[in-house]
Amino acid sequence: MVLNPVISKLAGKLVVLASASPRRLEILSNAGLRFEVVPSWFKETLDKGLFKAPHEYAVETAKQKALEVARRMPFKHLKTPDIVIGADTIVTVDGMILEKPVDKEDAYRMLSSLSGKEHSVFTGVAIVVCHEKENEEVDYQLIEFYEETKVKFADLSDNMLWEYINSGEPMDKAGGYGIQALGGMLVEYVHGDFLNVVGFPLNHFCKQLDLIYNRCTSSADQEIVSVRLSHNGSHATSILTQPPPGLPAQSSPSPSSKAKPNPSSSPTPANYTHHTQNSSSANPVHKVKRKSSEGEVDESSWMLVNSLSKHTDDREAEFIYNTTLPLVTSSGQVIELSVTEHEDSEPKKDDLQRIIDLMDGFKASKALFTASKMCVFDLLQSRPGLDAAQVAQEIKASVKGTACLLEACVSLGLLTSKQRACQKSVYENTDLSSHFLLSDAPFSLRGYIQHCNDTVWPLFSHLESAVREGANQREKAFGKTSKDMFQDTFYNSQEAKLRFMNAMHSIAKVTGRAVATAFDLSSFKTACDLGGCTGAMAYEFTKAHPGLSVTVFDLPAVVEMSEHFLPLHTDNRVSFVAGDFFKDELPKADLYILARILHDWPDEKVGILLSKIANACTAGCGLLLSEIFLDEDRRGPSRGLLQALSMSEGKQRSATEYGLLLKSHGFITAHVRHTDNLLDAMLCIKV
Numbered sequence: 001m002v003l004n005p006v007i008s009k010l011a012g013k014l015v016v017l018a019s020a021s022p023r024r025l026e027i028l029s030n031a032g033l034r035f036e037v038v039p040s041w042f043k044e045t046l047d048k049g050l051f052k053a054p055h056e057y058a059v060e061t062a063k064q065k066a067l068e069v070a071r072r073m074p075f076k077h078l079k080t081p082d083i084v085i086g087a088d089t090i091v092t093v094d095g096m097i098l099e100k101p102v103d104k105e106d107a108y109r110m111l112s113s114l115s116g117k118e119h120s121v122f123t124g125v126a127i128v129v130c131h132e133k134e135n136e137e138v139d140y141q142l143i144e145f146y147e148e149t150k151v152k153f154a155d156l157s158d159n160m161l162w163e164y165i166n167s168g169e170p171m172d173k174a175g176g177y178g179i180q181a182l183g184g185m186l187v188e189y190v191h192g193d194f195l196n197v198v199g200f201p202l203n204h205f206c207k208q209l210d211l212i213y214n215r216c217t218s219s220a221d222q223e224i225v226s227v228r229l230s231h232n233g234s235h236a237t238s239i240l241t242q243p244p245p246g247l248p249a250q251s252s253p254s255p256s257s258k259a260k261p262n263p264s265s266s267p268t269p270a271n272y273t274h275h276t277q278n279s280s281s282a283n284p285v286h287k288v289k290r291k292s293s294e295g296e297v298d299e300s301s302w303m304l305v306n307s308l309s310k311h312t313d314d315r316e317a318e319f320i321y322n323t324t325l326p327l328v329t330s331s332g333q334v335i336e337l338s339v340t341e342h343e344d345s346e347p348k349k350d351d352l353q354r355i356i357d358l359m360d361g362f363k364a365s366k367a368l369f370t371a372s373k374m375c376v377f378d379l380l381q382s383r384p385g386l387d388a389a390q391v392a393q394e395i396k397a398s399v400k401g402t403a404c405l406l407e408a409c410v411s412l413g414l415l416t417s418k419q420r421a422c423q424k425s426v427y428e429n430t431d432l433s434s435h436f437l438l439s440d441a442p443f444s445l446r447g448y449i450q451h452c453n454d455t456v457w458p459l460f461s462h463l464e465s466a467v468r469e470g471a472n473q474r475e476k477a478f479g480k481t482s483k484d485m486f487q488d489t490f491y492n493s494q495e496a497k498l499r500f501m502n503a504m505h506s507i508a509k510v511t512g513r514a515v516a517t518a519f520d521l522s523s524f525k526t527a528c529d530l531g532g533c534t535g536a537m538a539y540e541f542t543k544a545h546p547g548l549s550v551t552v553f554d555l556p557a558v559v560e561m562s563e564h565f566l567p568l569h570t571d572n573r574v575s576f577v578a579g580d581f582f583k584d585e586l587p588k589a590d591l592y593i594l595a596r597i598l599h600d601w602p603d604e605k606v607g608i609l610l611s612k613i614a615n616a617c618t619a620g621c622g623l624l625l626s627e628i629f630l631d632e633d634r635r636g637p638s639r640g641l642l643q644a645l646s647m648s649e650g651k652q653r654s655a656t657e658y659g660l661l662l663k664s665h666g667f668i669t670a671h672v673r674h675t676d677n678l679l680d681a682m683l684c685i686k687v
């Protein structure tokens, strides 16, 4: 997964969101980022006429918002942030830039100019990285980018517009609408990042962090370019308009030089000189090479990756860039500078460890599966402090093998060991095992672990054939042909069925709460969980939403076993109906839930199911979809991409792909949530 490790790179840093927008706060905290909010005092009054393109205005405003906070905090808050994030969202239509309406008439003007048309939403983002120096000066490194999303509004009558304006929703939102709430009903389609419209392009932001934190590493890899401004009018917010050495020079002025039309503030090749120095003389010789993944690059639009001095009267600003740090053009395109090393260098320790962890991953999985299957964790829970011989006797295994397994589990953090006086080690469960590995723990994953061992493992042991043939290997793995994965593999015997239901039950119990609480569902009274299996997810929904009743709809073979999984306390708001969601009539509901269903089926079957749901829905009904959402560039998360290797008939999709699929059945995406859990979620509304 690309994104989470990136967010976790910021753990322990003082990250500040320079924005009062509740939407930005929500998006970033949902992504797991910990930060403080310090709203910017920068007045959004830049002269729009001075900018070549609307996104330049948004980027410049975002930059000024972030810099204002970065500069204020050391004095007013007596602490220097590590990173300040600023953002600005604008809507553009017919060459006009629309910001927040000043009153209802203004909102009416904006919304009627959007009616029936496609418009663009730009969010400019600035990340200011603060480097505190010994002399209490602060260097600011600036990364800026923007994201564009196209949105098309339906034709809107005056009545509708006024009803919407009177709801009060438009007033604090660019363009006078909030796509994430009532405004979603005005929207025919969205092309691009939905969260960008809501105020923050999370995916692009994470990619930028990835570039900063995961691809530029030690200072030994860094090349420092000192730029001495030889003119009089240098100021702290100069943009690096000159490409790095070896790259062609820029011809057009920077946005900031337009925003502050001071001829001397726009560095040109004539008014600065630079020299390059390696930060480490022991470093092998580096050659900087340009790499673009997207062909031709607009070299006239270099920007960003600049370091700014807090002291505006300083004539010397240091521009630091890394030989592996990306440069971003004003069109948002990322160009990486890669390093060619002329000497064989030692592999980095972390890299070696990553490869070893990948090579050993299967051993760790199998040790976990085996200890779980042999009930080691249940045994040590009821009788903590047994030694290897005692465990071996209880699980009916060899002492040698058991000792190896227990020691391996200690190394994986699943058990602890203590040495007794007689030199014998005794074992106990860790919190991790007590939470997830006991048969009767509330969040037990034991059923799912058994499914991984008995069903997924044999499939993956034929991965090479699966890749060669592009087909699932159930026949090789289980010795029989199967047409329908569920009927032929999971439900072909009572034992297999219970095992599969146990697996689904345990994963639904662990993921259910995050999915059930991802959205405000108070407007829905009845829900139908399609393929809801044991009802574990349905119970989480009724727990989270006191006014909601949920019908679980699943195959008769599943429903007949559901009573084995009833929770101890239930208030009868969960009921079960048996049927086949491809063939039978669906129970009526205000909200349909599809959790971990669509990824199992090919497009054709998904089409049949979605048509049936769409037919059962009236306008305003909801569809809550929960899956692993692939990153839009399909580079992660690896959980989803590895799952695809089992070559089931289905496929893994991104949130946009799911959104488009649902849109083709008359649903608009109202909210997308990347939970901190195994599953993401999306709430769509039937129009």
Ligand SMILES: Cc1cn([C@H]2C[C@H](O)[C@@H](COP(=O)(O)OP(=O)(O)OP(=O)(O)O)O2)c(=O)[nH]c1=O
Pocket: 018, 019, 020, 021, 022, 023, 024, 039, 040, 044, 065, 087, 088, 089, 090, 091, 100, 121, 172, 173, 174, 175, 177, 178, 179, 180, 183, 197, 198, 199
């Ligand atoms: C188009 C659109 C905008 N918005 C919001 C996002 C932003 O909060 C707001 C645009 O105004 P901004 O000036 O970008 O942000 P802000 O004033 O709310 O916060 P700050 O200046 O302190 O950073 O409009 C929505 O919530 N939904 C939408 O569909």
